[in-house]
Amino acid sequence: MARERVPRWLVLLSRPSGLFAVAFLGLCVALALLAESVAPYDPYDPGQRALEAALSGPCPAHPLGTDAFGTDLLSALIYGTRVALIVGLTTGVTVPLLGALLGGVAAFFGGGVDRGVMFLVDVVMVLPGLPLMILVASYVGGSYWIVVVLFTFLGWAGVCRMVRGRILSEKEALYVEAARSFGAPRWRLIVRHLIPSTYPLLALTAARTAAGSVLAEAGLSFLGFGDPQAISWGKILSEAQSQGALLFGAWWWVLFPGLVVFLLSFSFISLGYVLEEVFNPRLRRGGHRG
Amino acid sequence: MNRAYFARRLATALLAVWVAVLLNFLLIHLMPGDPAHRFYADPRVPPEVKQEIIRNFGLDRPLWYQFVLYLRNLFRGDLGVSYSFQRPVLQVIAERIPWTLAITVIPTLLSMLLGIYLGLWAAWRRGGVVDFLLRSLGIAASSVPSFWLAMLLVMLFAFWWRLFPLMGMVKPGLSFAESPWAFLGSLAHHAFLPMFTLFLISLPGYALAMRNAVICVLGEYYILAAQGKGVSVRRLLLRHVLKNAVLPLISMFSLSLVGVLGGAVLVEQVFSWYGMGLLMIRAAQARDFPLVQAAALISIVLTIEANFVADLVQAWIDPRVRYG
Numbered sequence: 024m025a026r027e028r029v030p031r032w033l034v035l036l037s038r039p040s041g042l043f044a045v046a047f048l049g050l051c052v053a054l055a056l057l058a059e060s061v062a063p064y065d066p067y068d069p070g071q072r073a074l075e076a077a078l079s080g081p082c083p084a085h086p087l088g089t090d091a092f093g094t095d096l097l098s099a100l101i102y103g104t105r106v107a108l109i110v111g112l113t114t115g116v117t118v119p120l121l122g123a124l125l126g127g128v129a130a131f132f133g134g135g136v137d138r139g140v141m142f143l144v145d146v147v148m149v150l151p152g153l154p155l156m157i158l159v160a161s162y163v164g165g166s167y168w169i170v171v172v173l174f175t176f177l178g179w180a181g182v183c184r185m186v187r188g189r190i191l192s193e194k195e196a197l198y199v200e201a202a203r204s205f206g207a208p209r210w211r212l213i214v215r216h217l218i219p220s221t222y223p224l225l226a227l228t229a230a231r232t233a234a235g236s237v238l239a240e241a242g243l244s245f246l247g248f249g250d251p252q253a254i255s256w257g258k259i260l261s262e263a264q265s266q267g268a269l270l271f272g273a274w275w276w277v278l279f280p281g282l283v284v285f286l287l288s289f290s291f292i293s294l295g296y297v298l299e300e301v302f303n304p305r306l307r308r309g310g311h312r313g
Numbered sequence: 314m315n316r317a318y319f320a321r322r323l324a325t326a327l328l329a330v331w332v333a334v335l336l337n338f339l340l341i342h343l344m345p346g347d348p349a350h351r352f353y354a355d356p357r358v359p360p361e362v363k364q365e366i367i368r369n370f371g372l373d374r375p376l377w378y379q380f381v382l383y384l385r386n387l388f389r390g391d392l393g394v395s396y397s398f399q400r401p402v403l404q405v406i407a408e409r410i411p412w413t414l415a416i417t418v419i420p421t422l423l424s425m426l427l428g429i430y431l432g433l434w435a436a437w438r439r440g441g442v443v444d445f446l447l448r449s450l451g452i453a454a455s456s457v458p459s460f461w462l463a464m465l466l467v468m469l470f471a472f473w474w475r476l477f478p479l480m481g482m483v484k485p486g487l488s489f490a491e492s493p494w495a496f497l498g499s500l501a502h503h504a505f506l507p508m509f510t511l512f513l514i515s516l517p518g519y520a521l522a523m524r525n526a527v528i529c530v531l532g533e534y535y536i537l538a539a540q541g542k543g544v545s546v547r548r549l550l551l552r553h554v555l556k557n558a559v560l561p562l563i564s565m566f567s568l569s570l571v572g573v574l575g576g577a578v579l580v581e582q583v584f585s586w587y588g589m590g591l592l593m594i595r596a597a598q599a600r601d602f603p604l605v606q607a608a609a610l611i612s613i614v615l616t617i618e619a620n621f622v623a624d625l626v627q628a629w630i631d632p633r634v635r636y637g
Contacts, residue, residue: 142324142325142328145325145329146325146328146329146332149325149326149329149616149617149620150329150332150333150613150616150617151612151613151616153578154578154593154608154609154612154613155336155609155613157578157593157594157597157605157609158337158340158597158605158606158609159340160597161596161597161598161600161602161605162340162341162602234455234456238456238458241458241461242458242459242460242579245458245460245579245582246578246579246582246594247594247598248597260460260461260464263464264464264582264583269464269467269468269471269472269479270472270479272468272472272473274468277461277464277465277468278465280461281458281461281464281465284458284461285456285457285458285461288456288458289452289453289456292452292455292456293452296452
């Protein structure tokens, strides 16, 4: 087969799921940045709540309806992208970074350092996230930074194990041995070959972590431990639950906020699968993928 | 059983418990504000109890001494007294655990069984309809917030179709002592939607894991040999494939306990199902620190233990794990 070099971003956009993920994430980022000028109302301003139109279903004035306080749900959802993106993007960077760093340290130093780090991984892997988050929230009060900190504190372990395994197996790969036999210095092997070999893994974990933390933030806010000052999708659902949206049949108040949580999390996950393919050409046209 | 493997697992589990205990203790003292206040400055605590708390926790002593006392109390099973209930926290928690088990055990087992079946099917007819649906829906399902799914189910089944109650555990006024059957019937009626939600949440994970495990096993030479021998499909799948593919699911089962406990917290909140999860949420909201701490510690230790047991069971069944 002729080897043509396809630009990476083109591979990304050539898959329907990649195109969808990029489009939805782009939309969210744009909405988060431009919330003030895009949103029809300011959900933070109590004066702009339409009390007479409280709990109205989708209509021309309020395309996604209003909640029990008369807040326009479309505007609230637009402002809510900020919290979701901050949490998703931050953990999507910190978790792979910390995991790669410790995994790399374990793989390169080996011996006692390796054993120590892997022991720590085994310990952290079994700590459950949600009880810890609730515990911390009961002390420091609600905040979405709890999700970021605890996701980083607990999430690096899985990445660390994978990165370590990848580097150890890649070390023995024939092409690395070939480079070594040509007299490539150690740092060059590490920088040129070993570190890039972990990129597909890191892309996938970054995306998965982002997806997971978006869900976790929504969950924590739903339980009432979100930031009391900030509008978030989970908090809208929490209010829907506590103000009896289910008793009044206010389906729009439940359906739309959950749908955007799902779509954002799903975009991150799809992006991860496609990015893995982009970084790892062996997966492309590899016949049947499992 | 291999001694070294057992020792390593045990050491990991114990260290994890230690980390949890340490975290629990440090959280009290590192968080802003006077830690002593969290113990007795609550208006709900009467003065004589206050004196006892100070003595019992050594709040007038140095930090290391407090830690020793904390450990001692922990070993005695004394996790403190709840502010809001004015009773030992262990008692309060023990009353709630059966309610959480009632809605989690059956859905977890059912979704595991159905997941094994669907995974086998999808892998055997790889590329077929079931396989396609499983792969596309399975990935999407992991992005569905559990509490949102629960709310949608309530909307559909309880609000519009009126098939199930909106929330709660039993019809008010019913008691087990007076009419046990009506009580149990009402309980099952109330428990159906929470159980159905938890079942739907955990099914795709099991099915996908099973599918991938079966595909791995199907590539082995002994499967080819069995096929060459003329073994029937039924026998091949049940005797040769299932036995080997189901092993990774055992460890997944224990790991998913973490997920089920987490999912149950959210689902309990939606249905006002007063189990362990809802107790923890209400305690955290009421700033009932002894109760939140104990509840969190117990769920963490339970998770660690479940993992430990699963590791041992897996090693016991599968020699490759023991000597790998």
